Amino acid sequence: MPDEPVALAIVPGKGMAFATPGGSRAVQALDVGAAIGELTDEQPRFVWWSARDTAAPLIRGGCRVQACWDLAAVSRLLHGGSRDDVGAVWAATHELSPPAPPRGELDLLDLDDESDDVAVRSDGQLSRIWQTGGWSRDLDTAMRWAELALQVQQRQHAALRALPDPRATPGRTPLPVLTAYAESAAALLAVELGETGLPVDRDVLSGILEPVIGPPPVDEAHAAARRRARDDAVRRHFPNASDVDLRNPAQVLQMLARFGLNLPDTRSWRLEPHASTSEPIAALLAWRKAERLSTTYGWSWLERHVGADGRLRGSWTAAEGAGRMTASAGLHNMPAELRPAVRAEPGHVLVRADLGQVEPRVLAVVSGDAALAQAARDEDMYAPVAARLGCDRPTAKVAVLAAMYGQTSGTAGNALRQMDRTYVQAMSYLRNAEESGRAGTPLRTYGGRLLRMQPGWGRFARNAVVQGAAAELFKAWAATVRAGLPAGAQIVLCLHDELLVHARREDAEAVAGLLSDALAATARWWAAGSGVRFVADVSVAESWAAAH
DNA sequence: TCGGTCACGTA
DNA sequence: CGTACGTGACCGAG
Numbered sequence: 378m379p380d381e382p383v384a385l386a387i388v389p390g391k392g393m394a395f396a397t398p399g400g401s402r403a404v405q406a407l408d409v410g411a412a413i414g415e416l417t418d419e420q421p422r423f424v425w426w427s428a429r430d431t432a433a434p435l436i437r438g439g440c441r442v443q444a445c446w447d448l449a450a451v452s453r454l455l456h457g458g459s460r461d462d463v464g465a466v467w468a469a470t471h472e473l474s475p476p477a478p479p480r481g482e483l484d485l486l487d488l489d490d491e492s493d494d495v496a497v498r499s500d501g502q503l504s505r506i507w508q509t510g511g512w513s514r515d516l517d518t519a520m521r522w523a524e525l526a527l528q529v530q531q532r533q534h535a536a537l538r539a540l541p542d543p544r545a546t547p548g549r550t551p552l553p554v555l556t557a558y559a560e561s562a563a564a565l566l567a568v569e570l571g572e573t574g575l576p577v578d579r580d581v582l583s584g585i586l587e588p589v590i591g592p593p594p595v596d597e598a599h600a601a602a603r604r605r606a607r608d609d610a611v612r613r614h615f616p617n618a619s620d621v622d623l624r625n626p627a628q629v630l631q632m633l634a635r636f637g638l639n640l641p642d643t644r645s646w647r648l649e650p651h652a653s654t655s656e657p658i659a660a661l662l663a664w665r666k667a668e669r670l671s672t673t674y675g676w677s678w679l680e681r682h683v684g685a686d687g688r689l690r691g692s693w694t695a696a697e698g699a700g701r702m703t704a705s706a707g708l709h710n711m712p713a714e715l716r717p718a719v720r721a722e723p724g725h726v727l728v729r730a731d732l733g734q735v736e737p738r739v740l741a742v743v744s745g746d747a748a749l750a751q752a753a754r755d756e757d758m759y760a761p762v763a764a765r766l767g768c769d770r771p772t773a774k775v776a777v778l779a780a781m782y783g784q785t786s787g788t789a790g791n792a793l794r795q796m797d798r799t800y801v802q803a804m805s806y807l808r809n810a811e812e813s814g815r816a817g818t819p820l821r822t823y824g825g826r827l828l829r830m831q832p833g834w835g836r837f838a839r840n841a842v843v844q845g846a847a848a849e850l851f852k853a854w855a856a857t858v859r860a861g862l863p864a865g866a867q868i869v870l871c872l873h874d875e876l877l878v879h880a881r882r883e884d885a886e887a888v889a890g891l892l893s894d895a896l897a898a899t900a901r902w903w904a905a906g907s908g909v910r911f912v913a914d915v916s917v918a919e920s921w922a923a924a925h
Numbered sequence: 926t927c928g929g930t931c932a933c934g935t936a
Numbered sequence: 937c938g939t940a941c942g943t944g945a946c947c948g949a950g
Contacts, residue, residue: 624945626931710935782938840939873936
C-alpha cells in the first residue's frame, strides 16, 4: 500500500505543487490530470485539504487516484461535528477555537491582520485570504499551501496513533489510521459518485411512472387539472369532502372522522388495516402512493436529476451523523418499484453485493463479546442466538435488534433479559453507550470517530456506536473494491450495506469475485482476532431490481 | 421567507 | 423493535 504521504495543491491552468517530508517542488502543467498520471508509476498517498476541492480536476482529467488522505474527512473523524472547512480543520489540529464559519465574501474586518504573503496569522489561525483562494496566486504560494497541508496531516496522524486500537489482535498500522485511510477514500468516492451517476433507463422509468401518475404535464394548468381529477376520485368516496385538501393532514383527519373513523393521525400504517374492508380508505392509500411518486419521484425529479446521458446524479457526503454516507436526489430512498429502471448500459452489467446481518456482526466485533462472536461465525447468526436464548429465530432477531436500537415497548422483554445473561459484554457495551448519550458525554466508535452528544441522546448513542462502526467497515470494503476494479468498472451506488458496480459484461465474474474477496480482506484486519465472519450476497444482472 | 410538523421512502 | 437520513407539502410566525 502506498503510504508515503505527498501533499498536493493544484492551480488550474498553471500547474501543481507537491510537499513531502523530504522537501517540496512545483511542476508547471496545463492538464493536471494527465500530468499526475505521468509523474510516477507508483502513486503516493495524496494528501489534500478535501477531495471536493482537489480531486475533481483529477477525476475529469481521467486520473485514477489510488490512495489519499483527506484532511477534512480525517478532521471530522478525529474531532466530530460537521465543520470541515479549511479554517476549522486548521484550528482543530492546532487546538484553537473554531473560527467564524466562512462566508461568501471576505469582510474587511477579517483582513485587518492579514496580508497576501502571510499564511498563518499572529493568533495562530489560518489566513482568511489564503483560505478563500489566496493560496493559489502562483506555484510558490501553492507550494506553501501543500506544506501546510502536510503539517496538518502529520498532526492528524499523530493524534490517530494516540487513540486506542480496540482490536483483539492489533496490527502494525493502528485501526484509527486505517479508518482515516478508508474515510479519505470514501470522501474521494463521494466526489466520484457525484460525477459518475447511477445509470437509469428513461424509457423503463417512464413506463413505470406513466400508469400511476399519467404522462408528463404539458403546462401548469394541465398539471393542476390532473391533480384535481386525482383528488376528486378519492374525495367522492367521503361525505362532504369536495373541498377537502388531501395534502393537509388535519383536514384528512376531519374527513375520516365524518366518515366514522376516529384515528390519532393519518399515517398509512394506521389506515392500512382498514383498506381491505373499506373502498374509500383503499382509494386514499392508493392516492397517497401516487402522490408520493408524483411529487418526489415524478417527471420533475427525472428532469432535474437525470442527465441527457441517462445518469441520475446527486451530491454525496462520506459521513453524516454517526458516519454513514448520504446522498441527495433520492438516491438513498428511491422506491423499490422504480429499481427496474436502474439498468446497465449496453455491453455492461450491474454487480450488486450486500452485507448480511451486518449490524449484529459488527456489535460482536466492537464489543469484544466472545459468545456473540461465536454466533457470528455462522452464516445465519440468529439461529445460534436463538439456540442460546432458548427461543425461536424471529424472537431472537427482534431481541438482538431491540438491544441495538433501544427498545421501549416490552414485546421482546423476556428474550432481552436472556440476552443480558448470555451476551454480557455486548449488552454492557450498548448500555455504556446509552449512558454516555444520556449524560451528553462524547463517544468514539470502534474505528475512532468522535460522536458528540447532547444530554438526553441515549437511544441515539446506543444505535450510533453500532451504525457508525458498520459504516466504517462498509467504507473500508468499498475503498478496497474501488481500488481493485478493472478499467471501465465503477461503483455507482453505496447504500449503507449494499454496493452496486457498473462493469463491462466480460468483467462480471471478476468484479463479483472482487466484491467477495475485498470483504474477506477487509474483515481480516478490521475484525482481527474476533473470529466474526462477514458475509455478502453477490449477484450479476441487467437491472438493479433483477439483482435481488 | 423561515422553521416546525406531518408524512414516507430507503437502510 | 428502533435508529438514521432526504424530500416535499403544509402551517403559522415573522
